[in-house]
Structure formats: C-alpha cells, structure tokens
Amino acid sequence: MGIPTVTTTTTDFLDLARTSMASVGAPDMAFVVVPHPMGGIKLEDIRAKATAAFPEIMKAATQWKPGTTAVRAAKAAYPAERFTLRGTVSDVTALYYGKKWSDGLPIVPPTPERVKAMLGGTTRKPDAVLGIVPPRMGVLTVELAAAHAVMAGAKPEYLPVILASAEALLDPRHDWRSATTTTNPCAPLIVVNGPIVKELGIQYGTGALGPGPFSAPNATIGRAVNLIMDIVGGSQPPSPDKTTLGTPASFTMVLGENEKANPWSALNVQQGTKAGASTVTVFEVRSFVNFNLHEPNTAEGILHPIAKNIGPVVGLAENGFECKPDVKELLILSPEHADTIFKDGWSLERIKNYLFETSRIPMADYLIRNNNKKPGCRQDETMPTVVAAPGCFLIMVAGGEGKHSVFLETTRYLPVTKEIVK
Amino acid sequence: MNDRWCKSFLACAIFMAGLAVPALSYSKESAQEWELLNPEGVIQVKPMKVNPHPATLEGKTVVLRWNGKHNGNNFLNRVAELLAEQVKDVKIIKAWEAFPETPGSSSGAAASKDFAQKLAGLKPDMVIASQAD
Secondary structure, eight states: OOOOEEEEEEGGGHHHHHHHHHHTTOTTOOEEEEOSOOTTSOHHHHHHHHHHHHHHHHHHHHHOOOOOOOOOOOOOOSSOOEEEEEEOHHHHHHHHHHTTOSSSSOOOOOOHHHHHHHHTTOOSOTTOEEEEETTTTEEEEHHHHHHHHHHHTOOGGGHHHHHHHHHHHHSTTTOHHHHHHSSSOOEEEEEEESTHHHHHTOOOSTTTTSOOTTOHHHHHHHHHHHHIIIIISOOOTTTTOOOSSOOGGGTOOEEEOOGGGOSSOOHHHHTTOOTTOOEEEEEEEOOEEEEEOSSOOSHHHHHHHHHHHHHHIIIIISSOOOOOTTOOEEEEEOHHHHHHHHHTTOOHHHHHHHHHHHTOOOHHHHHHHTTTOOOSSSTTOSSOOSSSSGGGEEEEEOOOSSSEEEEEOOOSSOOEEEEOOO | OHHHHHHHHHHHHHHHHHHHHHHHHHHOOOOEEEEEEOSSOOBOOOOOOOOOOOSOOTTOEEEEEEOSSTTHHHHHHHHHHHHHHHSTTOEEEEHHHHOTTOOOGGGOHHHHHHHHHHHHTTOOSEEEEEOOO
8 A cells, every 4th residue: 555654563472473474475564572461451551661662663664674585486386395204104293293294293194195095085176276374375275285184184085075174264254364363262163064974974963072983084174174274374373373372172173063953954054055065164263161951941941041151251251242243153052952942942043032132241341341441332232232133143953962052152253154065 | 061151141142132122123113215295385475565664754644553452552642642742743643533433453354454445545654553462
C-alpha cells in the first residue's frame, strides 16, 4: 500500500515477528523490541515501557533504511529434494530429529520407494500443489504430503484423507496462519464422515480419540497433518508456534462420526454437504470439557449442565465470546446421551436453541475478565449469549457405551469441510 | 600344569566370547546407504517492496494501530503524548478511535487486510503498530 510502518514487538515474540516479516516477503521491515510482556501489566508499567521505547520508535520511523537481505530465489517444488545418508535407522531418526523434521517421536524414513508406494493411495498427480503452508510458506505438493504420510506411519489408503485435511486447513476461511502461531493451545481436529470411516477403519466408537490396537488410521492421519504443519509450515515451539503450554492433541486428533448412532443430521450435512458423502471437517480445538452425566434421563437433564458450562468456557475461560455468526462450537454427544435426547422428542434445532439461550453469562463476570472492556457486540445486555446465533453450535455423535459427552471449544478459525477425493 | 592352565583359560575365554557375541549383535544395527526425501519443501514468497521512511515526522500524519491485545492502546496512548510533545505539527490518529467497530488482528488475516485498507484511507505518512501480547 505504500505506507511506511514501525511495529513494536516484545522480546519473546521477536522470532515470530521475523518469521512473519520473512513470510510476507519483507524481511527488513522496521520494528522496535520492547521487554516482554506488554499485556497483563499495570498502566504505569506499560506507559514506562512506551516512554523507554520512544527514542527507538522515532529512530525507526525516520532513519530506517531497507537492508540487503535477499529473498531466496524460487526452486521447483517437484520433485522434492533428495539426499543420501549412510547409517542405521537410528541415524536416520536422529538426523530428522536434529533438523526439526520430527514431532519428537521416531519417524519412518521417507525413501523414494516408500513415497512412491504411498502415492499409490491416490489418483492425484504427485506434482499437484495443495497450497502454501504458513507461516514458513512451504509449498505442499501431493508428493510432499505423501512423504509426511510415510514419516507418520500411515498406509497408502489413508492418503486421500490426509490430502483433504491439508486442503481444508489451507482454505482461507480457516486462517491456519493464526492458528499455528498463536499463544493458544490450538490443535487441528479432523472429523471424518461418510462411508470412508468404515472403509479405512477410522475409529468412531469406544476409545476413538485415544490410542488402542485399532487406532492406526486416527493416529497416523492426524500425525501426518501435524508433521506437515510443523515441517512444511515451520510452525514449531518456541517460535513461531507461541503456544503457552501446548496440547497433546497436537500429536493427533482424528475422529470418525458414529453416524449410525446419530438420529439427526451428520456433522458434514450440518456443514452443507450432501448426506452420504465422505468428507473431512477441520476445526482448531482448545478446551476439551467432559460431561460425566449418568443420572439425567431427560433431554434437559443432559443439556442443562452442558449449556451452563459452555457459557463460562467460551465467554470467560477462552476469549471465545463471539460476534460473528459463522463461528462454530462443537458438542460431541455419546450415543446413549443422543438416544435419550432424541427419544425425548428434541430436534437438532431445539438442542441448538437451548444451548444458545442457556449458555448466557453475566456481563458483570465478562467485564471482570476483560478489564472492564465491553465486547464488540451485545454490549448493553446484562446476560449476553456467548455466541452470535444458535447455528453456531454443531452437534455430532461419537464414542461407545457410557454416559460421557464432550464439548470442544473450537476458536474463531472457521471449520471447513472438504470432500475426500481418491 | 602350565599347559592345563592355558587350555582352561582358553576354553573359558572362548566360552565368554560365545556369550558376548549374541549380545553384541542385538545392539548393533546394520548401516546401509539411504536415499531420503527432504520433507521441508521449497518456500514460495513474493518479495514485497517496503517504502522509504520520511526523514522527519514534523507536519506528518501518524496513525497508531492497535491489535486489540491488552495494553496495546495504553502503550500507543503514551506514544501519542510523546509525539505531541516532541514533534512539531504532527497529526495523530488513533485507529481504534477512528474505527471503533473494527476488531483487532486476532480475528484473522482477512479482517487484518480490511483494516489495512481502512487505515490507508486515512492517508497516513507513517503507521506505528503495537503488537501487544
């Protein structure tokens, strides 16, 4: 736009600032470094930091000159670079770990033969570009995705799910860059619908989100996607992934929907896909709240405690109080809870309306949390809703026997559904 | 006697070596030649032309841009005070007051781009941004 800028950043975010500048092709932008933190300190302290930084701000504003750092010339994305190594499997694992080409677990060495075998799982051309993965802006081809699938231990038949998941995350509506560089503990959740769930043995019942003897599809599909994010996208802690504590869900979080146990519309149909399609829907998950509800035998008995907790989680625990109507929060009902609610005559619409109305929180509580700053919407309400509309709730059914349902707070990075193409 | 001692020692040594060899072979992987793919992929970034800065802010329009995070506005408020005190005829616009309905950059890339367009409409000579966190 032709406008000179000076950006302040704190010491702890300096690396992220440099990565961000490089990723937009401006490695030499002017910035001023302030001691961390800026947020969460008293007024007099932040004013003192501004006073101390002001001479540097003036210098950057009036004396900055572009540097000579060159942006690297583009190389061909396909075929992926190969290299040779003499050593043992342990040596390969150690090399990949040392180069940050790992999530901390041993990888399966991506030899050309293994990658070629993996590419047999899709009809897509290996040189097809799926997208540019932020914040490093690595070019993700089908071949490169296959290499990560090999590293993760996936089977060739899982590759179409991995490709669809990567494309969904790369969709601009999802804002993957923000999700991978935030201080929040965001982790991609990949929900799989349709016939492919059973074809591939993707877990959707008992223990579906945990490890187990049959969890290879869930474990390796999610792992491949996270490796892509970390390696091609470069999003690793401590920078540019600034997640304060992180989450184990970042290793993998893949879940099939138990569509047979869902008496209403499947998740992907709620997202606008035709019934029966094999799809992935990607979310960024933060809070995972379990509802251990053995006693209630009515719809309201189950949904009341859920709604009463959604409000504080979304509006107070997370910065999820949302004005936009397209943000989605996810409730995973166990089959038994879904059955009770359905037999009580509740439709999906009624469930969503109930959650919307019953999850209201006192504005007074929100103001304490927000340093008396009112939200951008519903400011004059004393008991505002925490989301903009009932349609902001998505309901799915998963899990096995037992009376535990789970609410997942899923950030403002919009969920995206993509059809799986073999 | 010496001969018997030597034979006993030799037998013992051979016996011990026989015990050790399987253990050694368990701990020894075979080295081989590997051809492997580099999983990083190439980077695709278009170079951006960054504009020269003015030699002085006197008489210029400076927009202060806050990303919505706590204390960013307080930081920039102090910067505004110091600019007013020290820079002659500077015009200061606080973006969060000019566009109170605009969310911070945390609401996503598309929202940030829209916001940038709005700021450009103020015709600033300089934008000073606070990325508080």
